[in-house]
Structure formats: structure tokens, C-alpha cells
Amino acid sequence: MSDSNNHSPMFDYQPALPISNGKTFMWLFLSTEIMFFAALIGTYIVLRFGALSWPSTHDVHLAEIWGAVNTFVLICSSVTVVLALEAAKKNNPSSAKGWMLLTLVLGTVFLGIKMFEYRAKFSHGLYPQSPHSQIYEKPDVYYAQAVRMRLLDLKKSLLEKTERTEAEEERIALIDKISLDWVEPAEKAIRKKPDSPEGRKLLFMLSDKIYPRASIHDHRAGANHAAAAGPTFTLASTAGDSASSAHPVGLNDQHPWLRLPIMIPGGNMWVSTYFLLTGFHALHVIVGLIAFAILLKMTLGPAKAGLIENIGLYWHFVDLVWIFLFPLLYLF
Amino acid sequence: MSTVTVDAHSDDHAEHAHASGFLRTYVFSLDHKVIGLQFLFSTLIWFFIGGMLALGIRWQLAYPWAPMPILGNLVGAAEGGQIAPENYTMLVTMHATVMIFFVIIPVLAGAFGNFLIPLMIGADDMAVPTLNMLSYWFMWPAFLLIGGSFFVEGGAAQGGWTAYPPLSVFASQGQTLWLLGVTFVGISSMMGSINYMTTIIQMRAPGMTMFRLPMTIWAMFITAILQAFALPVLTAAGFMQVADRLLGTGFFLSDGATANNMAMASGGGQPLLWQHLFWFYSHPAVYIMILPAMGMVSDILSCFARKPLFGYKPMVYSISGIAGLGFIVWGHHMFVSGMNPMLGMSFMVATMMIALPSAIKTFNWLGTLWGGKIEYTTPMLFAISFVSMFIIGGLSGIFMAATPTDIFIHDTYFIVAHFHYVLFSGTAMAVFGAIYFWYPKMFGRMMNDSWGKVHFFLTFILLNCVFYPMHILGMQGFPRRLADPYQYETFQNLLPLNQFMSVCAFLLVGIQIIFVINFFGSMFFGPKAGRNPWRSNGLEWQAPSPPGHGNFDFQPIIYRGPYEYSSPEVEEDYYPQTQPPPEKAEESSV
Amino acid sequence: MKHFWTFLFLLVPIGGVATFMVAPYFNIWLPKDVSEHGQTIDNLFMFILYLTGAVFIATQFVLIYCSWKYNGETSKEPVSFSHGSHALEIVWTILPAVTLLFIAIYQMEAWADIKMRPPDLKPIVEVTGRQFNWDFRYPGPDNELYTEDDIVRTDGKLYLPYDETVVLRITSADVLHSFFLPNLRIKQDVVPGMEQIMWFKATEKGEFDIVCAELCGWGHYKMKGRVYFVDRDEFEAKLEEMRQDKEYHASRHRRG
């Protein structure tokens, strides 16, 4: 991976490429990395565009702005690496070190933002599958049941307290209201006549009340929502989408402490691919940061230029991957 | 080149020279030769284990549900030595896993690749020795994970070596260990292959142009490329399957998936996705498993036919062709998997075309023998048998490449026959030959040739008895991976034939004792080999046997290709690559 | 025995061919074919067998000839110092290329017939693979699947009319299986989440094995079924009988 691993050669060789072994090695390594990310990104693309439904960024609390900022941060760090290399070549170790330090800081900032984004997902229960996941792909009896259980849990813990504040009393009232007005009618209807259209509609409305974001994408041709909905039923999200960019507000947004199960068609696949892609990218960032930290311990003169160049190549590649991940994950 | 590596540590050299500690010399050695031998010994031990697992399979097929003597306890059968059905699938899975990931791939790329590449191109070591060492030590987590998986609850992986989801996603704990193990093998191969490529591109001795490289090196080079491009895809797919198993993602599970009558909430994926990603690696992998063998066979054939390799350049182009085409044929494993039939058709055409470079290679080997002066040494016998057997294995590939016939023979013993002919009768026999051939270089002593011939004779006869009948089993539709195929009326008449094959399989493993004794005995009692016992041209034979630190005691300079046997220019029937042409002879002395 | 090894290698083509010659006498051969398209597959198989057989024999004999003629112990001829021949290379590139292309194109039609040109018929039965059983669902009198009058059988017995093209809808309830009818030269993996159709025409009455040919768990080996080809009338009668059979009457639910 780096020239420092090279031993002193004993013989004359006739290299085929006019570059050092380290650089050859790095470029070969990068071409394998292309294949690695091709598999991951390819998976994402086919799974996503073949899916019947896919959440929009708002459904899953993905803010484009942070993706863009992160893109910017990585681009900056790419520049600083290049400048560090230039400085090292010009035999200016202290300036090289400065640029390198800046790169390290930028990389850390990237990871920080990424962590912040992950936290936002986790706090809304957007995990792949159980046990923490709050995602339900469709509103059915199990969904209603899960909502009821969550409400019961919340209520129980509130009731256990001997001294309740005003706010807590209000919470209890709200819980009762949700149970009575939304959960119970839906569950009753569906119990009375399994799978009746009325029951299913009530369930759907329950989920829409809690989390009115299950927006419909145009590639969801097969689902044919709008037609089925007819005049009697309008999704809050569709209404909101066309009129303005304001996010529709549901119970979970109004009262974050509720953390009720949420219905996001295609949600599980979304979390799967999102964490897969960004996770492996973040791992690569971490490896890069470790490399920078090691570099920082050295005197970054011309003797180290080859090493800096190789690690820089790797870092640019990590940047490249993000350049593609950003539109694919945030803008599409 | 010395000017390129400006920053070589000055103390590095000293460290090399005074490598005195046992650990440094034999365990964590940076020397490519030691690493190669480490790979060789590890793979031989796993070869034995894989053979034992095969015997478990054969026992069950010959005597279904009969308690298995002795071996029963070894291969993890139930009480009483009987093989439970789930243990049978476990045997099959682990047999293939061990043979492919722990034997064939590491013995070719790891053992011979490591040992031969620097020696044959005139380098003192690999480009990055540290990573080379790590590539061996990354095998150990894999050894431990997969070896250990036999002892976890539920036993080792049982999803077949192809690990098709959803079954493998729902399978017991052993499957996770399997996936992690395979990932470690992958990391090891990655490090190795990038290292090999760098070494071959950058560290050839002066005069060693690309078209003077021995076929072995060409094959190793192309193999490394195959590995480098194909493996990352398997690694990615492996991680996805691990995530499906542990994190509840749903890459390979369709919506509404159920397992063991339990519903899975995750979903949205597609089981076929795994098959595509898996075969994107594993089809190139079958060429990873044969190209180095082909390369080594080419060297051996040319050496003992005392004749230049026929059609050197076409050989090189055909290996490259195999590699290129190898990437676009993976779908032939999926003809009946539910894949889009249009895709199937295009994969079929590509698969047919990949037989072409193999044909060119085969004919060139025959051309090499034609008009030679064949010396029937043990390595040569193995090499000739490789050609003979590879033709059988390759031709059966044509049946399967034809999509309509594959509908019938897919997942029958016809396939099993095909790949044992290319893998065992092909690659494994070539590996035996290569061991006999390069043993003098590895250990400085010769192996016993007479016992070698006995070993060859018995192995050759027995392996054909074991694997050839599988063709006609497959023709009758006898399915693979079936613990008790005699459940089906259609297949009941095949029991006696299976018993015959099983007996031969037991003998086949049994007579390997000849090889084991010869191998270890010759290390101490074999006659000392000089530098060049086979009168071979290859650069490696100009180095001392065994080569010391730095490989060569002179600066190798190459004047010609490695196959100038019986050249009219010189008296002897060989003409080493380093021997200066007659007119220059006075100028330099070797 | 200077030519010992030549004789050993001679055993390969002899044994190889002999095995295929004697196998039919031991009743080990392509199983009886009772389907229309099966004949195409068998012909193709035999065609490739003869073709590769010829290549096999030819190449083995060249090998044997070399090993006999150019044996270092006996051969007096000097080694022919040659690095290859351009003309030969071209010949043995083009010849196999043409052969292979021929096989490739020759079979496309068969493949398209079997997999790509579905007849315009409604599925006569839906086959569902599940660990470790084959379930069959007949549409019943209204000829629509998933209606009240569906007939669901879980006893692994499939009744089909012979001498007419039938369309099967196949799918899986849990993991991969493969619906393999050796006597009809039919094999198709069933994939959960995916519905596929296949079609064939049986030419004979009788009962045959249904084999599961894709590893599906510990019970893979015992996941067998039987298919019965009967007259159309008999088939109708059988359906009626099954419909009366309360024990097996369709549960209302799709996946039982």
C-alpha cells in the first residue's frame, strides 16, 4: 500500500510502468474498490428502482442540505490533500503538515455530520428491521396492535409516577385520545370483518395521522394509489407535496416523545440500502483518517511525497464515491 | 529501479540479513518462499480434511442411513454414527468450501504463486512483503471460523457452497461464520493478488519482457486480475448476507418472506440478486482455480517433451480471452433459476464462446507433445493426465452451456461430474504434478520417482472410477445434494453403481498415504537435488536449491523465453534463460 | 513395457466410450421422455454427445499417439524445434468457433420455445413449493385461481390431463425449490416473491416423479411428489372428486 513497506531491492528490474511500486499498488487497489462499490451501488439502484414504493427523503428525515454540506466538506479535504502533496514536493514540511491536519479535521467533520444524520434516523426509529425499528411497511392489524402496545407502554410508565406534572397529565390525556379516536375504531372495524375495506381505510388513516409522509412516487405505477383513493380519501402527504414544500405534520412530529410506529412503504429496504452505502463509505473515511494520522507523525518532505500521493489517491477515491452517493441517496 | 524506491529503510536490509529468530524465519516470515510453503502445508492439511468430508458424502450415498464406522464421529454425525439429513448437506457444503476456499485457491495462488513468481521473474521478493505475510495470516481467522463452525450449535453451514438465500439467511449460526470465513479468505486473496500484479508488472529482471515470461507467471498474472475484479463483488454480497442475517435488512428476501413458518418483516429484495453477485465472483473463480494449473502444466509439458511450448503467444492471448469472457458468462449457472430467458440466451452464447480459448490451449498442448522426446517422469505423467482429464471436464461443460439441455441436467450429477473433472482430475492433479516438479526447488531434495509413479497410477485409475460414472448418473437425472436419492423410484437402480464409486473413493483417499510418506520422507531422505535437476530452462532453476535469502546469488539477466528446449544453437537440449547467446558468452560468466 | 503409460492413457477413451455404450443395458440412460419438447432436448443432448464424443476421441488419440510415438526411450527422431504454426492456430481457432456458434444458434429455437413463448392459456394449476412439500391449487369450475371454489391439495399428488398443452403457475412459499420432472425434461426453480409460468404437453398417460432439485433445507431429499397424467375426462372427474373431498377442500385463504 505504501512505499514504506518496500524493502531495498537487491537486483535491477525493468518496470513496465513509469511509476513507483506503491503507486501501482494503489491504483490496482482502487480498481478493485471500483468493483466493490459497483456491487453496492448497483444493488441499491436495482433494488430501489424496482421497488414498488420508496420513501421520499422527507419520509425518512433525510435533509439534502446535510448531504450537500458533506459533499462540500469532502471536496475541500480533497483540495487540502493535493495542496499538502504540493507543499511536500516543494520541501515545505510544515505547510504540508498544516494542510494534512486540515484534511484530517475536514474528514472528522464529515464523520461528525454523518453521525448527526444517523442519530436523527435512529431517534425516529429508522433502523433496519427489529428490534428497534419502528418502520411498518403497511398499515395492518399488526401495525395497529403495535401502536396500541406503544401507547400502553407510555401510559403505564406515566401512571407509575406518583407525582405528575401538568404536562404529564396532558400527555396521558393525549394518549387516551389517540387510543379512543383512532386506534380503537380501526382495530374494532378490522376485527369485526377481517380485511374489510372500511377497516383497512381506518388503519390507513391511523398511520397517516401518526406519520403523514408516506408519499407516493411516480415510479410506483403498479400501486395506483391516487385512483384507488378517490374523492373520499386524500393522503395528507400528497396534498402537501403538490401545494407547497412544507412538511405535513403528524402526531409524531407534534409530540416527539410519542415515537409511535410509523408506516413507510419501502421503508425497510430504504434503511437497508442507506446504511449499507453510507456505512461502507464511512468505513473508508475512517481508514483514510487513520492513514492521515499516521502521516502526521512523519516529516512530510519530498521523501514522503510518494506516500502522500498514494494516500491522497485513496482519499480522492473516497471523495468520488461520495460524489455519486450524494445525488443517488439525497436527490433522487 | 533502485532509484525509484528512494526511501527504503536502511535498517530494513540489516533486519533481513540477521533474521535469526525462529518466529521471524518460519512463522512471521516476510520471505515469499517461506510464505509459499506455509500456504502449501496448510492447504495440504485442509485437503485431507476435505477428503474426509467427501468420504462422509460417499458413505451416505452408498449406504444410506447406515451408521458410519470410525469416520462417523469425525465428520460430526449423529449418535450411532448415522448421518442425519441436515448433516449430509453440511458435509456437502463444507466439503466444497474447504476444497475450494482452503485448498484449490490458496494452493494455486497462495502456495505456488508466492513461491514461484519472484523466482521466475528474477525478483528477490514480492513488491510488498509485509502484505504478503498478512495475506497468509488472514487465512487463519478463516481457518478458525470455518473449522470452529463445526462445533457451534446447529453445526456448520448447510446452505451449499453457493449459499443461496433465502435458505442461507434463515440457516443456523454456522452460516454467519461461513460468510465471515469466506470474507477473510477474500481479503487474503485480495492482498495477494494486488501484490502479485505489482510484482509482475514492476519487478521483472532486465531482459524479462512480458513475452518472455513463463506461462505459469502469465497465468498467475491473469488470475490475479480475475481475483482483483471479481472478489470485491463477493465481499460486498457477503456483507449484505451477513446484514440480512444479523441486522434484519432484506437485500435477498422478497416481501412477505417466511421461514420455518415464521414471517420475516424485512423484505423488498430479491433472492436472485445474491445469485448474480455470487456467480459474478464464482464463475471467474472457476478460472482462478484452473488457469494457474494450466500455466504450470504448460511449463511441465514443455520441459519434459524437451520441446518449445507450441504457440506461446496464442496461449497468452487465450488465457486473457478466458479472463475477459469469464466475466460475462456467470449467468450460465442460473439458466433455470428464474432468470430472464433473454439474459439466459446471451449468457449461453458467451459461454459457448469461452470454450474457444480453452480449445486453443488444448490443441497447443497437444502440439507441444507432437514431435518431442517425452520423458515420463512423475510430474510429466500428472501433466499429461491433466490435459486428458481437462478435455473430459471441458467437453461436459458444453452440454450445460446449451440452455435446453441444461434444463434437464442442471443440479444433477452431470454437473458434479463436470466440476470434479476440471477441479480434481484437472487442477488437483496438476497441483500434484507441480509439487513433484518444484519439490527439489522447495526443499533441495528430490521426491522418489518410482513411488511417485505408483501414486500417479492408482490416483489416475481410481479418480476415473469415482467420477466418470457420475456422467451417466446425471444423464438419468440423479439430483445433487440429496441425502437419500433412493427415495425416488426413478433412481433406485443407481445404488450399486454408487456403491462402486464410493469404494473407489475410499481407496482413492487411502492410497494418498503413498504421497504423504513420499512427501515427508523425501524431505529428509531424498537424494540431494542440484540447481537444475530437470535440465529446465526456467529462471527459477538457476537459483540455488533451495534458494537463499534474496533468491539469486547473481544478477539475473534474461536473454530469451523460457521454452528454448533442444535449440539448435547449443549443444545441450536445454538453454537456460540466463545463459548468454554464444557470441556473448565470453563477456559474462554466470 | 516401454509404452506402459501410453496404454494407461489409452484406457481413457476406451473406458469413456464403453461406459456410455454399456450404460443403456443397465438401464442407466436418459429417463423415458413423455413430453413433446423433451424430444428436442434429448436430440440436442445426443447431438452434443456425439459431437463432443468425436472431439473427445480425436483429442485423446492425438495425445496417445504422441505419448507412443514420441516416447523419449524409443523415439529415434530428433526433436522438432518449433515454436508453433500460424496456420494451425488459425485452423483450430476457426473450426471450434464455427462448431460452437453452430451449437449456440441451433438450440436457440428450442430454448425460446420452452421458455419464451407462453401459450395463451390460463394456468391449470398453481404449484407452490414449501419446506418440504409440493402444494397444488386448481382453479375449480370457474377457472379462476383464488376464488371460493379453488381446490387445494397438499398430498403431493398432481393430476394433469395428457395430450394437451397445460400451463402451470409456479411459486414458492419460503425458500428456493426446483420443480423437476425428469420424465418431462422440465426443471424450474421456484423463487419466493416471484410468480413464473411453465408449460408443456405430456404425450403419455402414467405416473411420474416430481423431484425437488434445489437445496431447500434438511428435508430437501424427501420433498417428492407424483404427477399423474390422465385423460381429460378422467381429469375432470378427479377434480370433481377432489372438490367433494372435504378434507382437502380449499381453505379460503391463499397460503394455508
Added chain:
Amino acid sequence: MSIQDEKSLQHDDHEGHGSTSLYVSVFIALCCLTSLSFLTYFDFWRNTVPVGFSRAFMLAVSCIKALLVITFFMHLKWEANWKWMLTVPASLMAIFLMAVLVPDIGLRMQHASYERMIYAAEVPADEDTAHDTDGHDDKAHSPSDKAEH
């Protein structure tokens, strides 16, 4: 031979390709391109530009950015012909892999079984004709099973 190689190596190393000003201008170009992604924030863009075009546009922007990084930051502009050998095959293969996945996985809903479709989370229509017999979705969700305990 090796002498010659060394010469070319040194040549390579001392050639002053790229200057700080060049890198800075590339950087500015990259920033501008990145800011194009904010277009999606404008109602005008979202309401008038078709999704397909918008996606193609965003991807094109990414490709340009990637090219800039590769040619200038990764110095490929100044490298010899080996750069093609090392990058083109991998890229082609990557694209091929993705393309082949499309018919089977990208279009998987064309063969979707019923289990798949009930995941579509359709808003129930008033008369549910299509699925009047599909009783049990009980296999669809297990977390709720767990929630019971």
C-alpha cells in the same frame, strides 16, 4: 534498459504538473457544481422539470465532478497510457454488472407474486374487487408478533 526507465521516472517526478492556482480553480468549479443540487429546493424546478430529467441532470453533474477530481486531483491528466489500462476495464465491468442486474432485480415486480403485492400498502379502495379472498396477511409482519410478548 533500466537506465532508460530511470530517466523516464525522474522525468515524471520532476515535471511540475498542476499548480496551486489550477487546483483552486478546480475546487471552485466543484463547489459551483455542488451548489446546483440546491435546485431541487426550488418549487419552480420541482414543479416544472420532469423527474427523469432532473435525475439525469443531477447524475450528469456528478459525473462532471468525478471527472474533475480524477483528471486533476488524481493527476490522471498527466499520466501515461497505463491510466486507461487501470481504470477503463474496471469501470466497464462495473457498468456491465449493474446493467445485467436490471432485468432480474430491477424489473422484479413484473413477476411479483401475491406476497409482494400485498406489501404495496395500497390505500383501500371502496370496493375491493381484486383481493376479496386474500384473507390472511398474517405472514407479513413479525415484529408485531414480538411486540405481543
